[in-house]
Amino acid sequence: MKTTLKVNGTDHVLDVEPRRVLADVLRDDLGLTGTHLGCEHGVCGACSILMDGEPIRSCLVLAVQADGRSLRTVEGLTGPDGEPHPLQRAFSAEHALQCGFCTPGFLMVAAGAMDADPDLADHPEAMDHVVGSNICRCTGYGPIRRAVERAAQERRTA
Amino acid sequence: MEKWARREDERLLSGKGRYVADIHVPGCLDAAFVRSKVAHGVLRAVDCTAARDVPGVVGAWSAADLPDLPPVPYTLLAGLSTEEAVAGREWSALVKDRVRYPGEALAVVLGEDRYRAEDGVAEVTATIDPLPAVVTPSAALKDSVRLFDGMSNVVLRGEAGEPVDPAVWEGAAAVVEATYRQQLLMPSPMECRTVLAVPDGDRLTVWSGHQMPHRLRRELAALLGWSADRIRVVVPDTGGAFGSKSAAFPEFVAVAHLAVKLGRPVRWIEDRLESMLVATRGRGQDQRVRLAADADGRLLAYELSIDADVGAYPHLGAGLPMQTAWMAAGAYTTPHVHATLRSVLTNTMVTYPYRGAGRPEAAIAIERTMDLLARRLGMDPVELRRRNFIPPDAFPYETPVGRVYDSGNYAAALDLALETLDHDRWRAEQARRRTDPDALPLGIGISCYVERSGGEAGGLHEFGSLQVTEDGRITARCGAAPSGQGHETVFPALVAKFLGVPEAQVRLIEGDTDEQPEGLGSFASRSAQVDGALFQHLANLLIEEARTRAAGLWELPVDQVAWTDGSVHTAHNGSALMDLGELVKHTGPLRIEDRFETGQAFPFGAHAAVTEVDPDLGLVNILQLVTVDDCGVILNPAVVRGQAYGSALQGIGQALYEGMQFDDDGVPHVASGFLDYLLPTFTEVPPIEAKDTHTPSPNSPLGAKGAGESGCIGTPAAIANAVADALPAVDPELLQMPLTPDRILRALRASTHEEDVR
Numbered sequence: 001m002k003t004t005l006k007v008n009g010t011d012h013v014l015d016v017e018p019r020r021v022l023a024d025v026l027r028d029d030l031g032l033t034g035t036h037l038g039c040e041h042g043v044c045g046a047c048s049i050l051m052d053g054e055p056i057r058s059c060l061v062l063a064v065q066a067d068g069r070s071l072r073t074v075e076g077l078t079g080p081d082g083e084p085h086p087l088q089r090a091f092s093a094e095h096a097l098q099c100g101f102c103t104p105g106f107l108m109v110a111a112g113a114m115d116a117d118p119d120l121a122d123h124p125e126a127m128d129h130v131v132g133s134n135i136c137r138c139t140g141y142g143p144i145r146r147a148v149e150r151a152a153q154e155r156r157t158a
Numbered sequence: 159m160e161k162w163a164r165r166e167d168e169r170l171l172s173g174k175g176r177y178v179a180d181i182h183v184p185g186c187l188d189a190a191f192v193r194s195k196v197a198h199g200v201l202r203a204v205d206c207t208a209a210r211d212v213p214g215v216v217g218a219w220s221a222a223d224l225p226d227l228p229p230v231p232y233t234l235l236a237g238l239s240t241e242e243a244v245a246g247r248e249w250s251a252l253v254k255d256r257v258r259y260p261g262e263a264l265a266v267v268l269g270e271d272r273y274r275a276e277d278g279v280a281e282v283t284a285t286i287d288p289l290p291a292v293v294t295p296s297a298a299l300k301d302s303v304r305l306f307d308g309m310s311n312v313v314l315r316g317e318a319g320e321p322v323d324p325a326v327w328e329g330a331a332a333v334v335e336a337t338y339r340q341q342l343l344m345p346s347p348m349e350c351r352t353v354l355a356v357p358d359g360d361r362l363t364v365w366s367g368h369q370m371p372h373r374l375r376r377e378l379a380a381l382l383g384w385s386a387d388r389i390r391v392v393v394p395d396t397g398g399a400f401g402s403k404s405a406a407f408p409e410f411v412a413v414a415h416l417a418v419k420l421g422r423p424v425r426w427i428e429d430r431l432e433s434m435l436v437a438t439r440g441r442g443q444d445q446r447v448r449l450a451a452d453a454d455g456r457l458l459a460y461e462l463s464i465d466a467d468v469g470a471y472p473h474l475g476a477g478l479p480m481q482t483a484w485m486a487a488g489a490y491t492t493p494h495v496h497a498t499l500r501s502v503l504t505n506t507m508v509t510y511p512y513r514g515a516g517r518p519e520a521a522i523a524i525e526r527t528m529d530l531l532a533r534r535l536g537m538d539p540v541e542l543r544r545r546n547f548i549p550p551d552a553f554p555y556e557t558p559v560g561r562v563y564d565s566g567n568y569a570a571a572l573d574l575a576l577e578t579l580d581h582d583r584w585r586a587e588q589a590r591r592r593t594d595p596d597a598l599p600l601g602i603g604i605s606c607y608v609e610r611s612g613g614e615a616g617g618l619h620e621f622g623s624l625q626v627t628e629d630g631r632i633t634a635r636c637g638a639a640p641s642g643q644g645h646e647t648v649f650p651a652l653v654a655k656f657l658g659v660p661e662a663q664v665r666l667i668e669g670d671t672d673e674q675p676e677g678l679g680s681f682a683s684r685s686a687q688v689d690g691a692l693f694q695h696l697a698n699l700l701i702e703e704a705r706t707r708a709a710g711l712w713e714l715p716v717d718q719v720a721w722t723d724g725s726v727h728t729a730h731n732g733s734a735l736m737d738l739g740e741l742v743k744h745t746g747p748l749r750i751e752d753r754f755e756t757g758q759a760f761p762f763g764a765h766a767a768v769t770e771v772d773p774d775l776g777l778v779n780i781l782q783l784v785t786v787d788d789c790g791v792i793l794n795p796a797v798v799r800g801q802a803y804g805s806a807l808q809g810i811g812q813a814l815y816e817g818m819q820f821d822d823d824g825v826p827h828v829a830s831g832f833l834d835y836l837l838p839t840f841t842e843v844p845p846i847e848a849k850d851t852h853t854p855s856p857n858s859p860l861g862a863k864g865a866g867e868s869g870c871i872g873t874p875a876a877i878a879n880a881v882a883d884a885l886p887a888v889d890p891e892l893l894q895m896p897l898t899p900d901r902i903l904r905a906l907r908a909s910t911h912e913e914d915v916r
Contacts, residue, residue: 092167099395100167134839137346137348
């Protein structure tokens with residue numbers, strides 16, 4: 001089935017089997033392997049990406065459902081000048097990753113929240129919800145929570 | 159400040175990490191397995207015919223179709239199993255005639271992608287005559303259901319220490335007894351298991367998220383009947399392991415066998431549902447304890463009996479409960495300690511190391527029992543512990559169960575934990591709440607643990623090298639294989655410090671058996687302790703070699719050549735300065751290789767928790783958790799603290815949320831995945847303060863002890879003790895982990911009932 005995916009600003013016209021989930025198409029057809037599959041039933045959030053700015057579990061969306069939509073994955077976080085996103089710097093500074101497998105999902109739900117709410121840093125409960133939406137088995141989440149706040153503060157003062 | 163705190167971070171934060179599932183190999187086939195839906199049964203027939211006609215399916219095989227398929231290898235390493243336990247109990251990679259755990263693989267299907275492979279799986283039919291299943295040691299011990307006909311389910315009996323003279327119990331002022339269930343846990347790294355086997359000429363390259371690449375190479379070579387040098391195992395980025403990724407699993411055997419048989423790349427990327435069904439479990443012990451003290455609270459004797467659930471095959475982890483037995487004494491000077499164990503087969507996937515691996519079970523048993531004893535004696539649990547700690551000047555200290563603790567200051571760790579917690583304030587708050595009928599009951603719990611790091615005798619060494627090139631760059635190699643512990647950052651910094659060169663001059667290569675021909679891997683909290691000391695040793699050898707070469711070049715006695723900040727120079731006036739790169743240019747390639755061994759180390763700590771319990775909802779709320787861990791000399795404080803914090807949350811998981819549950823027919827409740835098995839999320843994170851004390855290990859030249867497993871070992875008993883302390887009217891025996899609302903409510907109801915009867 002002919003499907004057009006706009007991923008990180010680039011259009012890809014693909015012939016996609018209707019049953020294939022978006023995460024598999026991103027990973028296998030487009031080589032964007034930064035999106036990871038952790039549970040494949042929408043709970044862990046490792047596969048989170050942004051679709052038209054909204055966070056989605058890319059394991060629960062068929063690729064054909066994303067036809068014509070604008071998608072953003074972890075590969076699209078870094079600025080065009082190669083400058084890291086504030087979240088990327090903050091995650092490193094706060095040791096908010098260890099094995100790194102869940103990390104792209106956390107980055108994307110946080111990026112979506114920061115874009116939706118420029119004053120995210122003023123809304124601790126909203127930041128709690130962002131961190132509470134995914135599963136990490138290494139860090140214990142505290143460092144991730146600090147990193148999200150740090151990036152949100154930086155974005156606001158920038 | 160550097161842009162990235164760890165060298166791993168840039169790639170992992172930008173989607174450029176490379177996990178096995180990310181590796182694209184043209185023509186690679188995906189394996190999917192047909193799995194038994196029953197826990198125990200006689201396999202009558204498997205028919206793969208229809209699967210082979212499915213478009214995109216390249217082949218489908220049952221055990222009968224693959225007569226040459228080797229069985230699953232076992233290891234005697236670290237006493238995980240014994241020849242006696244394994245004899246007559248072969249684990250086939252595909253079931254031949256008897257299913258012994260739910261999800262056991264009946265057939266394998268290879269497809270052009272995973273979708274097609276699963277299409278094929280759907281067409282395979284299997285006929286199984288179900289048998290009764292046993293999923294707990296107590297049920298399996300009866301031998302009324304035998305997993306192997308004519309053989310007992312008890313595969314191993316073990317013992318540490320000497321039996322306690324009955325007179326000791328009779329003469330004691332107080333004796334407490336209890337039973338504990340250490341529930342089965344799923345390690346649940348976020349990346350499930352992975353293997354990719356790529357044939358190339360007469361060699362096979364195997365990519366796997368793995369903790370022990372050299373062991374995997376050795377085991378795969380043995381099962382293929384090849385020499386080890388024909389196999390290269392590469393461990394790329396690994397998405398967590400926690401002890402669960404160090405074996406050659408049944409699926410790995412099938413994948414390697416088929417890749418060689420077909421001459422094509424084959425991979426198996428385990429999905430979460432498979433992982434929950436058939437990945438190794440941790441813990442799984444039924445324990446009985448008895449602890450005696452005199453009227454002053456001095457411990458007299460401790461007895462621990464373990465019935466361990468080792469799963470359906472004794473190949474992995476049958477000997478693991480010995481780790482518990484050897485650590486039974488805990489942090490105390492108890493003169494008589496005796497631990498006995500029976501390893502029992504059950505119809506579950508095998509039990510295997512999970513973060514802590516035998517030590518949490520020991521720490522939880524003694525620390526919960528210390529609180530029972532304190533209650534019996536009417537003594538403050540803190541004071542009871544203080545009275546019995548092994549004092550700092552008693553090390554090395556040999557326990558009655560045979561461990562020789564290297565160093566420790568247990569009271570200092572406890573003091574810091576209590577101070578950080580503000581223990582007195584919480585005790586006052588507890589007293590206040592007990593007079594306030596509207597206040598939720600509050601409890602304080604402590605847990606003082608000792609653990610063991612580095613490994614067991616015969617496995618306390620590691621191999622590695624330092625290589626210098628003409629540009630002065632240094633490449634460090636060792637046998638470790640990290641899964642999130644930041645080795646690429648920590649070890650180059652360590653080598654740079656030893657040599658006095660800039661960190662950027664050193665890089666690390668791990669997880670490739672072609673790069674590093676011998677190695678043991680990353681397990682038992684050993685990498686900092688053993689590999690760190692190895693690099694110190696190699697750096698010293700490198701400096702000696704550089705001085706010797708410079709002496710030859712300059713025609714001077716070696717003692718007149720000195721080493722400072724990465725350069726050789728003449729000792730008396732510092733002339734003839736030459737850095738490492740120049741030295742290599744003048745004297746040829748420089749590579750120092752060696753093996754280095756440390757002794758065992760015994761990290762310790764004190765964890766303290768404050769909990770309140772909602773008696774209406776059965777909810778436990780952790781108000782504060784303090785972890786004080788001592789892993790000796792710390793190489794990188796941020797990395798160690800990050801692991802301490804993360805492992806504390808896994809400890810909270812065992813205490814409150816996690817545990818395998820089974821239907822009556824032995825099939826686990828996992829149909830809804832992570833909605834059935836509850837891993838802690840951020841919502842469950844209490845205020846945690848992670849602190850440390852530093853008592854160097856005399857058994858390793860660096861002084862580093864293992865880090866990273868502390869929370870799983872120390873935290874659960876602190877929480878369980880805090881809950882018991884909040885509910886003084888409840889029989890602590892009813893407070894078995896995980897302390898879910900259901901369990902709390904049942905315990906409360908049972909005690910109300912008892913009160914009514916009285």
